[in-house]
Structure formats: structure tokens, C-alpha cells
Amino acid sequence: MHQSVKKSLVFASVLALGTTAIAGCTKKADVNNNAVVGITQEPGIFDPHTVVAAGDEEIIFNVYEGLMKFDYEGNLNPCLATDVEISADASVYTFTIREGVKFHDGSDFDANDVVYSLKRAAGLLETQDGTALVSELDSITDVQVTSDGRVEVTLEAGNSELLSFFTVGIIPEGYDNCQKAPVGTGPFKFESYTPGQSVILIKNDNYWQKGLPYLDKVTFKVCADMDAGLTELANGSIDIFPYLSKDRADQLDPAKYNIESNGSNMVQIFALNNAVEPLNDVRVRQAINYAINRKDIISVTMDGAGVELATAMSPAMGSYYDTSLDGSFDQDIEKAKALMAEAGYENGFDITCTVPSSYLIHVNTAVELASELKAIGINMEIKQVDWATWLESVYAGRQYETTVIALTSSYAPYDVVGRYASTSDGNFINYSNPEVDELLKKIPLTADESERTELYHQVLAVLTEDACSAYIQDPTTITAVSTRLEGYHVYPMYVQDMSQVKLVEN
């Protein structure tokens, strides 16, 4: 009761503030056919092949296109290719190239551009040292134009999981200045980048999908963090802001903003370094899993907007996800204590959780975890580090005990589980199980879809059984979209597709 009164008061104040903003000092081009999107990560890389951070990808998704392209439901559709043919052993992919597409610089798109782009991404150009710029494409050994004008990609071994990586951006043949002046075939052209402030994209009038895009101009405006974004939303100085938490989204005026939400296909993990004492004991890892209350964590960090996870994959992955694993680790303090005692830690132990300070959600999760783990005697100290240090010492160096992080993936199941192979670069939890290694080797070689699905289920079952880490949630992506816009869709990936967005007609 009290709360709701409070909130309506707040809405009044936000509304008042927003009105002044429009009447007052902002020059808002309300009549113009444009939109401003708030982003929280500083964009820095515009080369489609060297891009690493999700924050860059979400912008250039509008600039570059690949042979394939995901839609907001997670379907992989042909894009610059009209068709793809995969050999039986999945070692040769042959693409039919779309006709009548133009690059932003006015040149025509053809098969040679595809060859150049894929070779560049795979590190096969003569000027390169052989290291793939896009590491997943490392297995490509050759790209050729066939006699009938199609493009044939040859792999060193069969891999039926590679198709989703052909979403990689295609650039004009011989072009090497994508960082400074990006040129692609996407619905929007790159206009300017002001570090720390904004990236501006303008409409591609020659876009091959007729009628798209609707907007003339899209500005990606950098906000320091979620709260800064919230303030800008309240001011009306941005139209779209993704990655809100539910309690913040609730503070917005529903008359001015629609709230869109969708599973993010992220896996938030309480990563336990399997190589250090006492986390190398499966009983301890299981105890930790039983000790934590995922519902409370989601309530505190996302205000309830998240899906509880007990295994390494998000339910958003559809059939690859094994529903039978749901609820494997529902909170059971007694069982957790018993497992601790069994492992010889009835008095608990001290442990450190190294979290990247720039991600509030992970820091908050760690705070809640520390409080919950006290119940089974684990005293967890939180150590915040900046993103660079986290990447270096936790992810690459694996010098840590525990951490909280969200694992994003393109919409490919192999991307999700592949990191648990004992030799994988991404296996930062130092998990090692020959059974999983064996299964992971089998998957790419298996052409049959249902057989592959079954293998994925087996992998997930082992990972859960081993309690290789504690999986927490798939946080819901909550995006506020101004009511003056329509056609925005929340993707289960870290991208902002602006091509479908248009002004509401009234």
C-alpha cells in the first residue's frame, strides 16, 4: 500500500521533469524521423571481424550483414546468401549469393566480396599471419568462388555447428578501413562516432529489403550506467534503453514508455574454479548449489525478472535445453550442510569472489550470494576488479577462486557447452571430465539433428551432476521503448535491430 502511493508520487515527478526537458533546454527533434538509443558500454571497435565486446556488436548489427542473419525469435535465416548447401560430413558449405545488393559506398556486392571477407575473418589473406580474426572460423581452410558463381567454404574437419558463425559481416573486397569508416550492406550507414558520447547511423536508402529501414537517423548515446540511462529516459533525451532492471523500469511513466522484455539467452554463472581447494571437491560444489536461493537472487538483482537456471544452458535455446534438469538444485540447507560435513568442512571455509566492478548485477549477485553462503559456514569475501583485470586474471589467467559473470553466446548451442571441454580456451573454471570431452568431440561430427540434441542433453546432465559451477539465472532483458516508436523487438542476443523500428502514426 505504502509502496504504491510512493510510486505514483514518483511518477508525477518524473513526468514533470520530462515535460520541462522538452519545453526547456533540450533541442529534441520530435518531428524528425529518428531515434536515440541509450547504451551503457563505450563502443570502440567497428570492424566486424575484430569486434569482441557485445556492446560493439549491438551497434554494428545495423551496419554489416552476413550471409546468414538471426531474427528476434532466434531463427537463423539466409541474408546475403539466398541458399546454403552443407555436405553430408559437414565439411563443405556452399552458399548461393544474393543479387542486386549494394554496399554503402555504392559498389555492388558480389561473390568476391564474400571470399575476401570470409578469408579475412579466418586469417587466410596473404597479408595475414594465419591467425583467425574470428576464432570460431579458424577451421576454414579455403574459400572459393565456384564455376556457377556460388561460394564454397571448405573446413579442415566436419562441423555441423558452424552455420551460425556465417553471420559474420561482409565488407567490400580489399577494404581494410572498417575501424574508421565502416562500410557494409546493412540497413544503416555509419555517420560518426564521438568517443564517450555517441555513435550516429543514418538510413541506407539503397537497402536491398525494400521499404526498410523506416528511420532516417539513429543515435546510440553512451550513458555511464543503468541509472544514468534511467535519468535520461526520465528526461526524454533517449527513446530506447535496453538492459534496465525491473525495479528501475517500474519507475518509468507507462504513458511514455512501453516496457519490452525477453529472455536474454545469457547464463549467469557463479563460477567455481574447479582447480583450487576446496572447490575441487564435487561435494563442496554441490553444497554451494544447494545453499543458494536463486529466486531471492533474481528478486534482489533483477526484481524478479529472470529465469532460474540449474544447468549451463538457458531454456531460450529451445529443444537443446533439457527441461528434466529444472529444479535440480532447489535450496536445501540441510542437504548442503550434510554435503559440507561429508567433505570435511562442517565448519565452513573462507573464499574470495572476484567480480567485475562495472557490472552492477554481478556485484549485487555476489553480495546476495555472500549473505546466503553464510548459512553453511562459507565466508565469502568480495573483491571487485575492473573489467580489464577481470579479463586478464580471471578469464585468461584463471587466477581466482570464484566469480560471477554472465556468459553470452550467439544463438548456437555448441557455443554454450563447447567451453567445458578440458582443452577449451573458454574453460576458465578449469572443469575437466573425459566423458564431457568425448561427447563434445562427437557433436560437430553428428549430422543428425535429434541425435545432436540427445548429445547436448547428455552433456548438460553431466555438467549438472558434477555441479561444475552454480548456475543462477537467465536475466530477462528489459527494454524501455518510447511510445512514439513501434516495431522494436528484443533479441535473445546482445543486438539492437533498428531496421524494423518506425514512428507511431497518429
Place this chain on the structure above:
Amino acid sequence: MTRHIHIVKVHHLSLSFPTKKNPNPKPVLDDVDFGIRDGEILGLIGNSGSGKTMTSLAIAGLLPENAEITGGSIKFAGNDLLALDPKERRAMLGRDIGMIFQEPSTALDPLMTVGKQLEEILTAHKDPSMTSEMRQKTITDMLELVGFTNAVEILGRYPHQLSGGQRQRVLIAGAALLKPRLLICDEPTSSLDTVTTVSILELLKDLCHKLHMTILFISHDLSAVRGFCDRVMVMKDGKIVDKDVASEILTNPKNSYTAELLTNARLDTRILGLEPATVDYSTSPVLTAKGITAGYGRSLFERVKKKAEKKDTNILHDVSLDVYPNEILGLIGGSGSGKTTLIRTLLGLLPHEGSVKIKSSSIGAIFQDPVSCLNPSHNIKWHMSEALRASGKAAKGTDTMARITAVLEECGLSAEFLSRRPDELSGGQRQRIAIAMCLIQKPALIIADEPFSSLDASSSAELLKLMTDINREHHTAFLLITHNIHIVRQICPRLIVMHDGRICEEGTTTDVLNNPKSESTAALLEAERQIHGI
């Protein structure tokens, strides 16, 4: 219209500082009643807090805001000053009443040239007919009148570029610029040295005649008005206790308080029975200084810079002197003659050229200011044991304490002083502690730099007696720097006179004092004679 005999008439004036807590405090001025005759120099004498400054401020109309006149009236040339509104009152200042104050060093705005500050007076009392050139002329004329030969140059100077005496002259020029009928001088000479004092007093007297001014001269020192004032009034606790013609009061005081003031001003009357030890000049001296040349600012950087500017930074030039065992050697000289620099050099505190040889290892010193001579953070016991410890003659436990108490007793201080802190002691007691600290180190020579200058007469006398006792009993030599000729005459067999960083005269005290050979010695002695009536 009759000519007023009294230019100022103060009628039964009472003044107090009421507060909320105490609406009826003890009055600061209690029924003060006097007149200042046209053209006279009236001296107003009293100790601090006697009400003399408040009297002058009441006449000028510059009383602090929380002062309240509880009764009486002040008439200036027949007008009731207290009835005037503040604006008219202010208009009289500078025009009819001029004032000069004690501290010339801070009485001028440091950010403004002398010329601008003087011009301000003329513009404040605006006379529209005056052009800028006329104002300049008036100011330079007045500066010349107060004794500047380079008046135009002075106009462009800032106060800090002038000496104390020059500043006081500028202030006098300012006060006299509009030729006021009354000039109030509030201790104008107390921070100046004797030679300058004499010249300032002469200037005032001269102005008094030339400009037909009346002067109210305020001082705490009765003897200082000798030969200057026509009449003298003595104030005590807000009341006028005595007034008479100057010559009468100075030679034959009728009031007992006046008599007391007079004796306090003349230390010599109390000095009796001082017997310094006899000196044998054939023995080798305890201290020999040869060809000392020294100055401040001797860092490499500054030396190079000064050399480039071809400036002589030296304050001492080729000074040589000997101090013999048992001797109390007197050293006199005007301010700026280099006395202090010489002492600091002899004590080894300054880098110098020339040689200083000291027979015994230790040399003691006592200084002018009894406040800063002791460390306020520590008690007397700490001071004494620190001195003993530093001399390297420290013994253990009770022995140390015994020695400390013995020395203290010798200096007339009981053992109960050991636990006291410096701020619980009087000036005389502190100077005696300072001597005790020297004594415990058994030095062959103690250098005493104006040790009496901030002590009252009786404390000075006691300290002087202690010094001669030590000299006699411990055969300790003293180098005594003082400006008091009486003391020099009584206890110093030999005397050195310094001027401009050089020794200008040296000889037995009687010779030097009776037949000064150098001009500067003569001038110094003459000034002393005028002020202190030797």
C-alpha cells in the same frame, strides 16, 4: 567673538563598555575634566589601561562601537562635538583634528603609494577648486616641511620601502596636511630608537610653531616628554590624578603616583652596591674575534644574485674585539649598527669571514625577550636538565637534581620552581632561569643582549645584581649589550661603540662617555641625554 583660550574643553567625561551581562561596568573614563590651550603641547601620561588612549579617541570621535559615553561633554572651538552627527564629525577629522599613532610600520596601507594615500586626504575633504597639480604641490610642500629632501621621489614609494622614521614622518605629513588646529599624537615614538625619537619630537615641535598647531601628546613614559611638553597630565584608572607645568612635574612631583612613575623611568636611582670583579688585562682573553665580516643571505643562489647586482650584503665589516676574563664589556650602538649580527656571529650561528677564538668550550647567552627565551612546552626542570645534558657534564640521579637546585638557588629561585612552566613565571624570573641555564654549563663568557629592555625597574635591578654577583663569584665574563648608559657607567670598565657594522670607538667607559671621539657616539649620547635626561 572671544578668542578661546581652550581649543578643546573636556567636561566631566565618563565612558564605559557596557555588555548585556554587565550593563554597568567599571567606567574606563571617570569624570575626566581638562582643557587644551591653544598652541600648547600637552602631555598625557599613564600606564596602559589608564584611559589615555580612550580620551584621545573620544576627542577624535573614533571610539569603538561598543563604547558608551555615560556623561559629560567635549567642546572643540566652542562646538559640542558629541551633539554633531557622524558625517559632520567625520568631516572634522583630518581637517580640524589630525592624529598620529604608535606603530608607523602598520599605519600605512601597504598596497598604496605614499603619494596616493596623501592625495586621498585632499580628495576626501574635497575642495573643487583644487587641480591635480595643486594637490601634488600641497603634498610635496608638506613632505618637505616634515624633512624630506627628496619629496617627489617619496611620493612614488610604497610604505615597505621606507624606514620606520620615514614612515612616521609621512604619517605626520598626512595628519598635518590640512593644517588642523589640533594634532593628537598617541605614543608616536615608542617603537622608534632614541636618535629617531629625538628627531621626530623636534619635528613635531617645529610644526607646532610653523603651523600654529596645538598638540596632545600621549605617552606611557614620563621622562620621554622631558623638554617637549609645556604641560603634563597624569592619568590612572580613568582619572586624571595630577597635572602641572612640565618642568615642575619632572623635577618636583607632588603626587605620589607621579613620583613613582618618575622613579621607575630612572633605573639608576636604585643601583647600589654593585661590585663587578676586577679585571686583569694582562691575561689572555676568553674571546678573541678578528676581522669579522658577516651578513645574511649567504646561500649560493643569493650570493651569485647579489654579486650580479653589485650589492654589499655584509652587515659587519672587519670587526675585531677581545673579552678578558672577569670583564663585563659594554657594547652600545644605535639600531641597525650591527650589534645583534655581531652577537649571532660570536655565538657561531652565522657564517662569517674572520676568526672567533673562545678559550673555554662553552659560551652562554641571554636575550632581550623573556617570553621566547624559554620553551613553553616544557617545565623548568626539563630546561635545566637539558642544559646540563647538553654541556656533557651530566651526572646521575640525585646528583643532577642537587646541582640544578643549587644553581637555581644561586639565581634566587627556590626548588618549587622546578615543576613550573614558563607561562607561570614573571619576566624577571624567566630571565633568571635563562641565566641559571647558562650557569649550570659553567661558561667562561655570557653574552647578554639587552636583557633589561622589557623588564620593569625593580626586576632589572635584581637581574643586574645577579649578573655582577656571578661575575664576582664565578669569574664569568660578560659581554653586555644595552642602550642604558647608566648601567654601562656603573658596571662596565670598558666600552665598545658600534655604528654601521663597524666598531667606531673603544676604550674605558669614562673616556668614551666623557670625551666621545666619533660623531656617531656623540649623537647617540646626545639623544640618550635628551630622552633619558642623563
Place this chain on the structure above:
Amino acid sequence: MEQKKTKNRSPEASIFYTAGLIFLGIVVAAFIISLFWTPYSPDATDAASKLMAPCLEHPFGTDNFGRDVLSRVMSASKYTLLISGAGVGIALILGTITGVLAGYYGGIIDRGIMLFGNSIMCFPGILLALVAVAVFGPSVGNVIWALGLVFAPTFARVCRVGTMEIKELDYITHARIMGVKPLRIMALHVFPNLTSQLLPATVIGLANMTLFESGMSYLGLGVQPPDASFGKMLSDAQAYIRVAPWLVIFPALMLVFYILGLYFISEGLRVGLTKGGKR
């Protein structure tokens, strides 16, 4: 004149002292009580009761984790007192030693020390502390060291000026004539007399250091979660400023009380000590 001033001033000083001690007392009392008892554990989260407005069970309300704000405010006072105290301690030791040396010896030593000190003071203090903590990682220990270093030149300045004044006084000249060794003069003759200048500077230093510390915690470079500190609580509260203003108000009040208390005491000291010095 001087006499009157001191008479008027002493009640002023005592007003400052009383006000200062009351404000400071609130924070210190919170600290002392928190050592033995807080209403709830300051780190205990409770998802069921998050963002509760002040009520009987939670007089200061609860935060977004459902933690009791009163308990957190109490335990936050611990870090404020610890960091400002230890930081000032370090600054005091470093500053006093260098300042007295510079003031006593003058010349090249003085120029060197002051050049270094002035160079440090050319960075806005918060910037330097921020960078230091950013470089060595945020932790209470690093915050203390960083702030200690940043504040040392302030104390060095006070000591240097004080020493240069005291050095000219007769009792130091005496000590030099008596042959006391320079180090002993600095330690026993000069230093005790600097206390009247150092004391107000120390109190002000405590207040300024708290300002810096809370600013750094606000930026996430100070005290680390889940431990409570005023700055961190305020920065966390900013997101809820419209829905849960109590999250801002109570830590802000405590922070301001502490600083205000220190300012008042330093003001009292200043008034009181100048009176004492004039005696």
C-alpha cells in the same frame, strides 16, 4: 583590547566544542555500539523485505537487498572512523617529519621537499587518491595509504611554517648555543610547540579525508561491498532516490554530522588555542 577579546571568545569556543562534540558523539556512539550490537547483521540480505520505508522494525528502512539501513549506517561509521583516523595518522607522521626537516634546515633540503610537496598538491587531491587506488586496486588499506600520501604535504606545510617561526625564537637559539644536537632540537624543542598548529589541522584533516574517502567509495574505489560505507551506500541509493529517499537521507546525515562535528571542534580549537597562545 586583547583582554576583552579573550573574554568574549571563550563562550564562543565552548559553543563550538559543545556543538562539535554532540555531532561527533552521534557518529562515535553509533560506532561504539556497532562493535557489540546492531539491530540486524549489516550484511544479511532478505529479499522478502526489500526497500521498506522506515517503520518500527527498521527505523531507517531497508535497502534493495532488504538489509537494515540502521545497522548498515552504524557499521559504516566504523570505516569512516578507521580510514580517516589511520590516513591522518600516516599523513601526520610523514608530513611532520618532512615539514620539520624542511623548516629547520631550510636551503636546498627545504626547496627539495617543498618542490615535491607542491607537486603533489598540484593534483586535485581526489584525483591523486583516485588514481593511486585505481592503480593498486580498491581496498581499505590502499585507500588509507593513498589518502595519507595525498594529505602529507598539507601537514608538512603547517610544520614547515611553524618550525621556521619557532626556529627564530630565543629558546631554540639557546638550545643551539648549548650544543644540543639538531635532531634532538627538532624532536624535543621544536615539535612539542607545533601542537597548537597541528591540532586544528589534524581535525580538519580528518574531516577532509572523510570527504575524500566517501567520494572514492561513491565512485566504487573505496570500501568494497558488502561492507557498508557512507559513500557506497549513497551511490547505491542514487538509483532509488525517487522511490526510497531514506536510503540517501540517513547515510548523508551521518556523514554530514561527522564532518560538521569535526569542523566545529577545529573551530573551537582555533578560537581556544589562539586565546591560549596570546596569554
Place this chain on the structure above:
Amino acid sequence: MKSKSGYIIGKIIELILTLLVVSLLVFIAFSVIPGDAARVMLGPNASDSQVELLRAELGLDKPLVSRYFSWLLGIFTFNPGVSYSYSIDVSELIAQRLPVTLGTSAIAMIMVIIVSYPLAILSARKPGRLGDQICSVIGHVLFAIPPYVASLLLILLASSVFSLLTVGNYVKPSDDFFGYIGCLLLPSFAIALPKIAMSFKFLRSSIIEQQSSDYVRTSKSHGLSDFKILIRHVLPNSNVSSITIISIIMSDILGGSLIVEQVFNLPGLGRLLLSAVQGRDFPLLSGIVFYIAFITVILYFISDIASSFADPRIRLK
């Protein structure tokens, strides 16, 4: 008479020495940063040979001393290199952010002066009266409020009570100058508040002290009006002592703006600094830190020179 130019030359030498020490401090501080810049730039998946290649390209493999001198040369020619994380000239990045930080600081400084001077003069005219005491108490309280706390309270107040100014909506001066000033007003005010109190307190006591000085008494005895004494003597003299305080306040304001920018979400140097810290962006970080120190050193230098113009005792020894 020592020449004025001599004094200024001395100060310039001091300035250069200070800048050198400052640059040394900055360089050393960033040379001991843990974390390899090259590895950070390339991300966790880079191979060692790639890292080595980049290290060579960035000159990180050269000895420390030669790196210092090349860095020093760059920084004094306003060309401190290219930011690792933005791949843009550091000077360009700083130039983009400077309007925010300098604008906020300048507006705050103007606020400090136009509020504190009149208040101090009024207060000091009749010290101890009710108005003076109220000002002093408010001053003490303001003094104790950290700028970012003031910011939070102002946001609360501005958004819910006054609805006057927008928060966190930066407008470029080239787009709309008044909009630019408008969006900086609130942050500037938050920074200025405690400094107004500080400046007020100092000025007030300085004016009171000057009013009781001997030369004011002399001027009174010359028959000058109180107003004239205030304008011609008291204020110039209290200015001499306040120039130093003003320069300290300026430096504090600059530092304060770094934090307050964060609260108001302004794209100023403070935010750039934090992101540079997080990205281990050595050229950017050292550039920002050095240039902020540089501005402060220049401020102090100007204040020294200004003092020497205001006070003949300093320049004419």
C-alpha cells in the same frame, strides 16, 4: 629595487621545475600499473606473439627512461599519443571533454565569487549581529556537505519540487550555448556550495581583520568615509590574502567536478578518467592526470603573479 621581471622569471623557473616533477610522478605512477596494456587491448584470446608485436608497436618494450622522455616530449607538445581503448588521439578526446569540466568549474567559480563576496562584506560590516551569525551557521553546515551529497539532494529537490532544470542531459555549447550553460548550472551549484561557505568564511575573517588594522584607523583619522575605506583599502588588502585561497578553491572545484560529473551523467573528464582507469588506457590516463595537474599548476602560477601585482611587497624587495 628588484625588478618585477626578475620575480616573474623566478616563478617561471619554479613552474617548470614543478611541471617536471609532476610529469615524473605521473609517469612513474603509471609505469607501475599492474596489467599489460597490450594484452588488455587484444583481449583474453590473443596469442603471446600478437601481444609481443603490439608491445613493440606501442613502444612498451623500450627502456623506462627513453619511454619517459618520449612521453614527456609528447605531453608538452600536446600530443600525448593515441588512446588504447578508443584508438583516437588523446588530445582530441580530452578536448572533447574539456568544455564540460572547465565549464562546470568556471560556472562554479563565478557562483562562489558572486555569492561569497557580497555576503562576506555585509557580514563583516557588523560582525556578531544576527544576520552575520545566521550566515556563519549556514556556512558551517554547507562546508560539511560533500559535493556529491549536495548533488544528490539537489537532484531530489530539482526533480520533485522545482521541476526546473533537467538533470543529466548534456548539450554541446556549439549546439545551444544557453542549453549548455543550463545543463551545467545544477552540477556547478553542487560543487560551489561548500566552496561558497569556505570563501565566505575566509573573506569575512579577512575583512574583519583588515578593518581593525592600523592603516584603517589612520584612514579614519584622515576623515575618509567607511565606504571609501572599504573599497580602497580593506577589499584590496583582503584580496591579497584571498588570492591564494581562491586558487586553492579553484583546484578543489576542478577535483570536485570530476566526481559530480559522475552523479549528473555529464560526459566530462571525470568519466573519461574512470573509463581510462578501467581500460588500463595508459596514454589517456596519464594525459588526463597530467593536464589536470598542468591546469592547477598554471592556476597557482597565475595566482602567484596576480599576488605580486596586487601586493608591491612581493615584487619590490
